[in-house]
Amino acid sequence: MSTDLILLAVLMFAVTYPTRAVGLLTPGMQRLPRRAFDYLQLVGPAVLSAIAAVNVMVVTDDAGTPSFHVGIEWLAVLVCLGITAWRKNLLLGLIAAVALVAVARATGLAAIPA
Amino acid sequence: MSDPDPIQMDPAAPTAGEAGTESLAASRRRLLMEALGIAVSAVGFGFVYGLSARQAGFSPIEAVAMSTIVFAGAAQFAAVGYVASGLPWPGVVLLTALLNARHLLYSAALAPWLRDVPFWRRAVMAHLLTDEAFALSVGHFRRVGRTDERGYWIAAIASTFIPWNLATLAGVLLGAQIPDPARFGIDIIFPAAMIGLAVGLVTGRRELVAAIVGAGVGVVVALVTSPSIGIVAGGIVGPAVGLLVPAAIAHEVAPLGTPASADRYAMPGTRLAQPKEPGEPVDAGDPPDDGDRGLP
Numbered sequence: 001m002s003t004d005l006i007l008l009a010v011l012m013f014a015v016t017y018p019t020r021a022v023g024l025l026t027p028g029m030q031r032l033p034r035r036a037f038d039y040l041q042l043v044g045p046a047v048l049s050a051i052a053a054v055n056v057m058v059v060t061d062d063a064g065t066p067s068f069h070v071g072i073e074w075l076a077v078l079v080c081l082g083i084t085a086w087r088k089n090l091l092l093g094l095i096a097a098v099a100l101v102a103v104a105r106a107t108g109l110a111a112i113p114a
Numbered sequence: 115m116s117d118p119d120p121i122q123m124d125p126a127a128p129t130a131g132e133a134g135t136e137s138l139a140a141s142r143r144r145l146l147m148e149a150l151g152i153a154v155s156a157v158g159f160g161f162v163y164g165l166s167a168r169q170a171g172f173s174p175i176e177a178v179a180m181s182t183i184v185f186a187g188a189a190q191f192a193a194v195g196y197v198a199s200g201l202p203w204p205g206v207v208l209l210t211a212l213l214n215a216r217h218l219l220y221s222a223a224l225a226p227w228l229r230d231v232p233f234w235r236r237a238v239m240a241h242l243l244t245d246e247a248f249a250l251s252v253g254h255f256r257r258v259g260r261t262d263e264r265g266y267w268i269a270a271i272a273s274t275f276i277p278w279n280l281a282t283l284a285g286v287l288l289g290a291q292i293p294d295p296a297r298f299g300i301d302i303i304f305p306a307a308m309i310g311l312a313v314g315l316v317t318g319r320r321e322l323v324a325a326i327v328g329a330g331v332g333v334v335v336a337l338v339t340s341p342s343i344g345i346v347a348g349g350i351v352g353p354a355v356g357l358l359v360p361a362a363i364a365h366e367v368a369p370l371g372t373p374a375s376a377d378r379y380a381m382p383g384t385r386l387a388q389p390k391e392p393g394e395p396v397d398a399g400d401p402p403d404d405g406d407r408g409l410p
Contacts (some may be wrong), residue, residue: 051308
């Protein structure tokens with residue numbers, strides 16, 4: 001069983017813990033420029049949407065060459081996005097997305113990406 | 115509290131009578147009910163995280179180690195994507211630092227409440243400080259008007275840490291038993307979860323611009339270079355472009371480090387923000403009413 005990523009978890013902890021601890025353990029040390037906080041506020045939506053978009057729109061072949069991908073995955077992600085925005089319920093969105101892809105693939109309307 | 119700024123406030127411990135109107139027992143009962151709702155959500159999303167981690171090639175011990183050691187839902191989900199796309203570890207660590215930096219503000223807002231707790235216990239509390247723990251405990255402290263250490267542990271451990279870790283283990287173990295996950299559409303869970311989490315974080319026009327630009331830049335750069343570089347580029351360029359939206363028209367509704375912000379970052383399907391009573395004083399972690407985001 002691989003344990004390589006445990007070290008990565010420790011490194012992620014090493015950059016996460018200080019942000020959680022600095023205010024509690026050293027009051028007054030937590031000040032950053034306001035512009036920095038404004039930037040940090042935007043990191044979440046930017047990173048998560050970039051991951052989602054790259055995940056469904058870009059595929060790589062065996063040689064690692066990326067190419068543009070169009071498929072049912074686009075629609076599934078958009079359905080999840082719409083339901084989450086409309087119903088404020090991500091689990092419902094996930095269920096709808098999975099059901100859509102499963103049915104499309106089972107009926108032959110969509111292929112499984114290589 | 116006379117200082118409306120949640121970050122620059124004088125870190126004097128709040129005293130009884132300033133905001134609290136509820137008995138400790140009643141507030142703890144309410145906290146437990148809220149924690150139960152969070153726990154149910156943590157089970158669902160911990161399970162999805164476990165499945166996604168398994169899909170990305172994490173072993174059970176690696177997936178659980180992430181949940182125990184890092185213990186940060188959005189960053190863990192993102193890490194699955196980074197690892198799956200082959201992003202080098204320094205990039206993963208950098209993006210994790212950026213994504214989790216919001217905890218700095220939660221920590222600052224909780225400091226006045228917890229300053230009398232022994233140092234080593236505060237050190238442990240810090241590791242368990244999540245969006246959920248912050249929102250639940252601040253709400254509880256404000257209801258009773260003083261610090262309740264046991265309330266913090268309930269908020270942090272019972273609502274999130276235990277269910278999140280157990281569900282991670284269940285997800286990664288069950289994921290290993292599914293012979294062909296793509297046939298059942300399991301592979302779509304990860305990108306769909308990412309976009310769903312992003313939707314929850316869009317709290318104004320700046321966030322919307324950052325999300326759209328991040329996605330666009332990510333795809334273009336990924337096609338030209340590699341998916342991992344594309345994700346980093348989107349995550350760095352998107353916020354920079356989002357900042358170009360003037361604050362006056364940003365319509366920000368959940369400034370970072372406030373209960374409203376914690377509510378957004380928390381696991382979807384749960385509502386954490388405490389309703390504000392008319393005339394209630396602005397307190398640590400509350401967004402000021404005058405439009406000032408209360409940041410240094």
